[in-house]
Amino acid sequence: MAGSKKIQFSEKAMAYVRELIARYPAGKQKSAVIPILHLAQAEFDGWLSAPVMDYVASLLNIQSIEVYEVASFYSMFNLKPVGKCTIEVCHTSSCWLRGAEDIIRHIEKKLNISAGETTTDGMFTLKKVECLGACGYAPMFQVGADFYENLTIQKTDELLEKFRKEGKRQTYCNHLVDVK
């Protein structure tokens, strides 16, 4: 957990941080705060603790409050611990029209949690989210950076099984760093 181990980005992540900062004019390094928070969330157990946010502030040479106020505004940043695998099911109009509620109810039953909760083994968190831009391929959910679309109950079961077997933390972020 964050806190017990030293909060420090890996060499690879630091190289990416430097590259991000170079994308903006001198003195405008604050622009990198959102991508760096994504990175921090991925590196430090899937959520942003106060010490992690302080660390990001120190990297950018800005006040901690400037990081807190950003982290608390955007819905993809977790300010509390979450399961290894967060299942984000869209339930806005188009997905609702095509059966999103059935998928949500099924996952709730299967994992024995309500939306917003985490399973006791810390494996899954279920979240209801608003439109993810997959309305034509509804119902759908996002896990990490990947979209799973045209879901059926059967497909949902298979996916849950797959995530459980893999057992790894799913993040939005590998996709950002792996390119280089």
Place this chain on the structure above:
Amino acid sequence: MGKKLLLDKVGVAGIQKYDVYRREGGYAAVEKALKALTPEIILDEVKKSGLRGRGGAGFPTGMKWSFLAKPPGVPRHLVCNADESEPGTFKDRYLMEKLPHLLIEGMITSSFALGANTSYIYIRGEYAYIYKILETAIQEAYKAGWLGKNILGTGYDLDLYMQIGAGAYICGEETALLESLEGKRGNPRIKPPFPAIAGLWGRPTVVNNVETLMAVVPIINFGGEAYSKIGIGRSTGTKLISASGHINKPGVYEIDLGLPVEEFIYSQEYCGGILGGRKMKAVVAGGSSVPILPTELILRTAKGEPRLMTYESLGDGGFATGTMLGSGGFIVMDESTSIVKNLYTFSRFYHHESCGQCSPCREGTGWMEKILHKVLSGHGTLRDIDLLWDIQQKIDGKTICPLGEAAAWPVASAIRHFRSEFEDFVKNPQSIQDVKHYYRLTGEKA
């Protein structure tokens, strides 16, 4: 069927890769622009094309570009709005996923026309996998000499960077987007000053939608005049439509503006008719923000003319009987759909996404969500319907940014066209499927 301008090469295997894209004629617009044209000529072509912003507002792109301030010694920026979060809209995602180099080509051409040497693509955080596709394409373009210093030996320099968001619909509003790009909360700015005068880091900035910037490519390749010949009146060119809901063929379609709505819904080439052969009840034609219309008004205007997919025809009748083209998020609902429940999902969305700066929006969206929830759970009264009407009126036009209107219009139009359905809900909740469904879902007692 019209000619595809953006999607004509979408079926070519490997078109995401630079080599294939180039072999298929890609980057010709950049070559032409940088070598044979001047920024003034490009601006003129864009003006002639009649292109209007594809992000939702439909503002003429050439005019927007001509407002860009050019104080000497101050850098200018072009920012691509790839935040796409309006419910019902998924065309930018499709375009970027399938044709990443078309966006880069459009951005180089447009940046050159605007005299920008550093440009950004701001993409919503949830599209992380597309971030990777675009980042890869940008690296390819640098390697091939289309980005960086002294492009094609013309002396023009351009750096293009990706910027990722983190989940906030409001960051699609252009000034909120700029705040976010500066590393802040996505609170929209008071305008004026407009971004064209003081945008990113206070510098003159143009913000354009993904599809708008892509459309610049065929405009340069074929000429603004040729582009303006497609479509009807002030609705020129092609438009990408995201079709979802109760239709046989949901997906993204490129249409010539001017296509009859009826043909779009029922022809096999597009939506393929209503799912299960059922009857259509209503359509939200341009993303969640635009007024919902019942079948008879979406297919024909109040004057009885066939409704066309143009800015003007969809808007015919104003809000009394018309709607808007908006972002082209086309959501179709069949006869089994509860308009009240659908509205609840929209109102919940706007409450969730309000940035909280302006009280009418912050408080009003919450009230609307709560009242709709009360109605859905069978506890509504007739007074609640009037209260909903009253609240939306008190948000409309009273906020810094148009999210207030975007939240108000769906409520107003649902009550305007489907008032009796709201009344049924409050008068006879026991007979309403959705109320029963609500109690089954929540386990609460009625």
